[in-house]
Amino acid sequence: MxxxxxxxxxxxxxxxxxxxAEYVEQGVMPNxxxxxxxxxxxxxxxxxxxxxxxxxxASFMTGVNPGEHGIYGFMELLPNTYRLTFPNxxxxxxxxLWDIIGGTSGIKASTLADKFKGxxxxxxxxxxxxxxxxxxxxxxxxxxxxxxxxxxLKKGTYPESAYEYLRSINYIMDIxxxxxxxxxxxxxxxxxxxxxxxxxxxxxxxxxxxxDLFIGVVTETDRxxxxxxxxxxxxxxxxxxxxxxxxxxxxxxxxxxxxxFMASTNGRGLFMTMSDHGFAPIRKEVxxxxxxxxxxxxTLDPARxxxxxxxxxxxxxxxxxxxxxxxxEGRYPGGAVSARDRSSVVNEIKSILIDLKxxxxxxxxxxxxxxxxxxxxDESARSPDLVAVGNDGFDIKGNIKKPQAFGTxxxxxxxxxxxxxxxxxxxxxxxxxxxxxxxxxxxxxxFI
Amino acid sequence: MDHxxxxxxxxxxxxxxxxxxxxxIAMLWSVGKDSTTLLWLVRKxxxxxxxxxxIHIDTTYKFPEMYRFRDEYAKKWGLxxxxxxxxxxxxxxxxxxxxxxxxxxxxxxxNALKQIxxxxxxxxxxxxxxxxxxxIRAKERVFxxxxxxxxxxxxxxPAELWDQYKSTxxxxxxxxxxxxxxxxxxxxxxxxxxxxxxxxxxxxSKNGKRYRSIGxxxxxSPIESTASNVDEIIAELESTHTSERAGRAQDxxxxxxxxxxxxxxxx
Numbered sequence: 096m097x098x099x100x101x102x103x104x105x106x107x108x109x110x111x112x113x114x115x116a117e118y119v120e121q122g123v124m125p126n127x128x129x130x131x132x133x134x135x136x137x138x139x140x141x142x143x144x145x146x147x148x149x150x151x152x153a154s155f156m157t158g159v160n161p162g163e164h165g166i167y168g169f170m171e172l173l174p175n176t177y178r179l180t181f182p183n184x185x186x187x188x189x190x191x192l193w194d195i196i197g198g199t200s201g202i203k204a205s206t207l208a209d210k211f212k213g214x215x216x217x218x219x220x221x222x223x224x225x226x227x228x229x230x231x232x233x234x235x236x237x238x239x240x241x242x243x244x245x246x247x248l249k250k251g252t253y254p255e256s257a258y259e260y261l262r263s264i265n266y267i268m269d270i271x272x273x274x275x276x277x278x279x280x281x282x283x284x285x286x287x288x289x290x291x292x293x294x295x296x297x298x299x300x301x302x303x304x305x306x307d308l309f310i311g312v313v314t315e316t317d318r319x320x321x322x323x324x325x326x327x328x329x330x331x332x333x334x335x336x337x338x339x340x341x342x343x344x345x346x347x348x349x350x351x352x353x354x355x356f357m358a359s360t361n362g363r364g365l366f367m368t369m370s371d372h373g374f375a376p377i378r379k380e381v382x383x384x385x386x387x388x389x390x391x392x393x394t395l396d397p398a399r400x401x402x403x404x405x406x407x408x409x410x411x412x413x414x415x416x417x418x419x420x421x422x423x424e425g426r427y428p429g430g431a432v433s434a435r436d437r438s439s440v441v442n443e444i445k446s447i448l449i450d451l452k453x454x455x456x457x458x459x460x461x462x463x464x465x466x467x468x469x470x471x472x473d474e475s476a477r478s479p480d481l482v483a484v485g486n487d488g489f490d491i492k493g494n495i496k497k498p499q500a501f502g503t504x505x506x507x508x509x510x511x512x513x514x515x516x517x518x519x520x521x522x523x524x525x526x527x528x529x530x531x532x533x534x535x536x537x538x539x540x541x542f543i
Numbered sequence: 544m545d546h547x548x549x550x551x552x553x554x555x556x557x558x559x560x561x562x563x564x565x566x567x568i569a570m571l572w573s574v575g576k577d578s579t580t581l582l583w584l585v586r587k588x589x590x591x592x593x594x595x596x597x598i599h600i601d602t603t604y605k606f607p608e609m610y611r612f613r614d615e616y617a618k619k620w621g622l623x624x625x626x627x628x629x630x631x632x633x634x635x636x637x638x639x640x641x642x643x644x645x646x647x648x649x650x651x652x653x654n655a656l657k658q659i660x661x662x663x664x665x666x667x668x669x670x671x672x673x674x675x676x677x678x679i680r681a682k683e684r685v686f687x688x689x690x691x692x693x694x695x696x697x698x699x700x701p702a703e704l705w706d707q708y709k710s711t712x713x714x715x716x717x718x719x720x721x722x723x724x725x726x727x728x729x730x731x732x733x734x735x736x737x738x739x740x741x742x743x744x745x746x747x748s749k750n751g752k753r754y755r756s757i758g759x760x761x762x763x764s765p766i767e768s769t770a771s772n773v774d775e776i777i778a779e780l781e782s783t784h785t786s787e788r789a790g791r792a793q794d795x796x797x798x799x800x801x802x803x804x805x806x807x808x809x810x
Contacts, residue, residue, distance in 0.1 A: 169804050181800045246799035272806035321807055380808075400641045401810070415809045494810065506808050 101364040106312035111373035112139040112516035126350025140529040142372035146512040151371035157189035158207040158535025162470030164189040177402040193221035197236030215542040219307035275322035286315040320374040324508025373514025378488035382497040383413040415493035418479035557722040558588040570669040578671035602651035604759035629655040645798040667718040
């Protein structure tokens, strides 16, 4: 057996390249430092647009853009309504890595799958632990347990024997994020416990299953960052030590799985760590729907809920994180914009957003992308019309209930698009800037 | 003794035991098949006279067929019916479209019930839940203590061996008593058939669909079925592998998802 044709990917949700580099430098992460000095690079990587976990992980697992895989966020509106729905794995339209190498693509197709068709085997086994946006668990060639959002571990795990195992170790699907503000110590305790359970599951499946591709994801980093990212670098912060300790544990796990993987492949397997987006401290939350109301683009009926509040005559609205949808006739029940007015509405929105400043005069929006430039594929018809990406510190929100356009809350960290990371063997990265959609190709190349 | 009679005897024993031990009790009647069966057993236990109030929690979103059925049989069986409604929230417009479905259930069901218990000082409530309904219910006890917040501490429950039920609890607690916990969905239908227990027509197939489990109209979906009488339902259940509450599962998953997303600042 060719031991070089084995791939281990450790996903660390929301771990920024810049922070990892600092922690390596400061000695917080000695195992990662060791790995980096042994022929691996820590590379900064771009996340998907929007830089939300569901979209970014879908881009990672399918290696294609949202226009092909169809996941633009954690929520969508049902066709021809303003009613919310929550996309899950059934909404992922492109085959995932484990489908491409496991012969389980079924009717799913993608540009990536076409590119590797006939070039990679179709009988390889994958182990996928805690991968976001994979609920309900598909019947794959291997083992999978779904990550965020997974409402039911049993339905989120394939096959059932894996579920029985996870249950036997009191595996934690997701920690209780609502504890972060009123019971921070309990929150940190549970995050560490969940991290340990993930590691326990990784090691168990590494040793007890046959596999070619292993993807293990840790999501607790993202939770910690959302509530305590201000503690990451501030040594006077009450929770700085606990935050850093969490990364020390994370580093132990990186070291353990790396060592075990390398021992089992005589040092020839492909090892990577990666994140789905970066993080930055929040200065202000920015509620674009409120801004749109103030600018006369949107009217809301407060007697209704969520997006059903959108009033007749509205021109546009925003869903998390910065997805802007034009209220087109024929697309929504209260649609008020005709297709030929698209460019004037787009220009109006762009000029409002580009001029947007906070009370201190700082520019809020980094760039407004047009969906037609960003996305291509069968699913691009459902894409947002525009996506606003904020400058670091300005967390763009789709909340529809806020009374002001700017605010603060108990959240301390926001996702960033430009500061995801990837640790990979030197010379593996393609030329130019690394993008999360590139990783799947790098993995598949290994199996040729 | 046949199987159904054995089940019936056990249920009647529990009902009488609960009344004897607590005296100030009530029964929750959702108008669904299980609690209607329970109500039937209660009537049998006390020879047709129900000696305690029957509570119907009215979210105002029930099917019209359910309201009709409730009023018809409350009258026919001479029930002391308490209709519980969280008036404050109903007036404020709470509903499945406002807030999350979890919020809606919390306000219109749980808090409505809390208000009634507080007002009447009930020490125990009879409920028609069954062990095979849902994984978590397999952990239930026949006499199941709840604290003042309705919290069920399923990791700290009395053992129930040889029908020895524990019925003392801390001051603020009340008991949930589950006289049909040991019955399965199929047992219920077979017993309903034997006893000719009335049921709402929602359970029977109309245009190729019927409800297998009923609650509030906006949150229930019918299943594909041609079973238009109790015999056909029994035949259908004997050959099905999907779960009873499948029509309700999506809502639960969405409610969970929404709560999770909100806790991370989405929505």
